Amino acid sequence: MTAPVLPADSPDAIARAAALLREGGLVAMPTETVYGLAADASNAVAVARLYAAKGRPRFNPLIAHVAGIEMAKRLVEWPALADELARAFWPGPLTLVLPKLKAAPICDLANAGLDSVAIRAPGHAAAQALLEAFGGPLVAPSANPSGGVSPTTASHVREGLGDRLDLILDGGACTVGVESTVIALLDGRATLLRPGGLERSRIEAITGPLAIAGHSEAPTSPGMLASHYAPAAAMRLNATQAREGEVLLGFGAVQGDLNLSASGDLAEAAAKLFAALRQLDASGPKSIAVAPIPDEGLGEAINDRLQRAAAPRD
Numbered sequence: 001m002t003a004p005v006l007p008a009d010s011p012d013a014i015a016r017a018a019a020l021l022r023e024g025g026l027v028a029m030p031t032e033t034v035y036g037l038a039a040d041a042s043n044a045v046a047v048a049r050l051y052a053a054k055g056r057p058r059f060n061p062l063i064a065h066v067a068g069i070e071m072a073k074r075l076v077e078w079p080a081l082a083d084e085l086a087r088a089f090w091p092g093p094l095t096l097v098l099p100k101l102k103a104a105p106i107c108d109l110a111n112a113g114l115d116s117v118a119i120r121a122p123g124h125a126a127a128q129a130l131l132e133a134f135g136g137p138l139v140a141p142s143a144n145p146s147g148g149v150s151p152t153t154a155s156h157v158r159e160g161l162g163d164r165l166d167l168i169l170d171g172g173a174c175t176v177g178v179e180s181t182v183i184a185l186l187d188g189r190a191t192l193l194r195p196g197g198l199e200r201s202r203i204e205a206i207t208g209p210l211a212i213a214g215h216s217e218a219p220t221s222p223g224m225l226a227s228h229y230a231p232a233a234a235m236r237l238n239a240t241q242a243r244e245g246e247v248l249l250g251f252g253a254v255q256g257d258l259n260l261s262a263s264g265d266l267a268e269a270a271a272k273l274f275a276a277l278r279q280l281d282a283s284g285p286k287s288i289a290v291a292p293i294p295d296e297g298l299g300e301a302i303n304d305r306l307q308r309a310a311a312p313r314d
């Protein structure tokens with residue numbers, strides 16, 4: 001049976017979602033980055049259901065979503081740098097990995113038994129309302145089958161997982177469109193684990209130059225698996241023209257069958273990226289060619305997702 005879709009700005013829908021989550025249910029919630037598949041972070045049965053629904057490899061730890069700093073401090077150690085970053089960028093597309101408190105209401109399955117937890121306060125009114133109503137942390141990986149293209153609308157969620165969850169909250173199209181930037185604040189160092197919706201330069205203005213995690217640390221970062229975010233079609237990057245059997249995803253002056261941003265605006269391109277990949281993939285091409293995207297600002301996150309979408313698949 002396909003899950004009901006309710007408007008995310010309805011207080012009744014939020015109350016029903018919170019009640020379902022308390023019973024161990026799975027609820028798709030809009031965030032500013034992508035739609036998340038939410039479950040009670042403290043409930044191992046619910047989290048096991050979540051992994052099963054996504055078909056996600058179990059060694060991947062999940063992000064615990066919080067209403068704000070106060071809730072975060074119940075979960076993790078909170079150094080001065082975390083406070084500074086959270087005050088600057090929360091609610092928003094920044095995830096902080098911090099040492100987990102022993103008493104944190106987060107089951108081992110949710111953070112893959114690590115000593116650390118990734119936390120973030122999402123910047124979407126409906127996600128905030130749901131977290132307030134629920135009153136505790138919600139784990140919420142992207143609401144799509146593992147390895148596929150992330151959902152940026154409620155319809156994307158319904159198409160991919162509609163029969164494997166309990167409720168979908170429709171909060172419109174995601175405004176940022178790519179996942180959060182993930183920073184580890186461990187052992188006194190700030191390390192970039194995944195580029196994302198908050199530009200690295202804005203974080204470095206506070207932290208100074210970030211260390212960059214090598215791919216060898218991948219077990220802690222599913223977003224770092226080589227193949228991820230992949231459409232059914234093959235992908236070819238840095239293309240300026242379509243070859244036979246290809247469709248072209250344009251950017252700026254490279255027009256293409258669809259254009260991520262004719263004016264070359266990287267924020268617009270990030271917001272459109274996943275929906276555009278889905279739309280081109282739906283026409284069943286052999287391959288999706290993608291125009292070059294400048295590797296600066298949000299282009300870093302866009303290129304990261306494109307490279308993983310184009311990576312060899314198992």
Ligand code: AMP
Nearest residue numbers: 061062116117118141142220221222223
């Ligand atoms: P997703 O929810 O699919 O967008 O992915 C969550 C991101 O946060 C991935 O890149 C995870 O590997 C990363 N992450 C979550 N928990 C941890 C942790 N304890 N240590 C390091 N990275 C983490």
Ligand code: MG
Nearest residue numbers: 141142147150
């Ligand atoms: Mg994902």
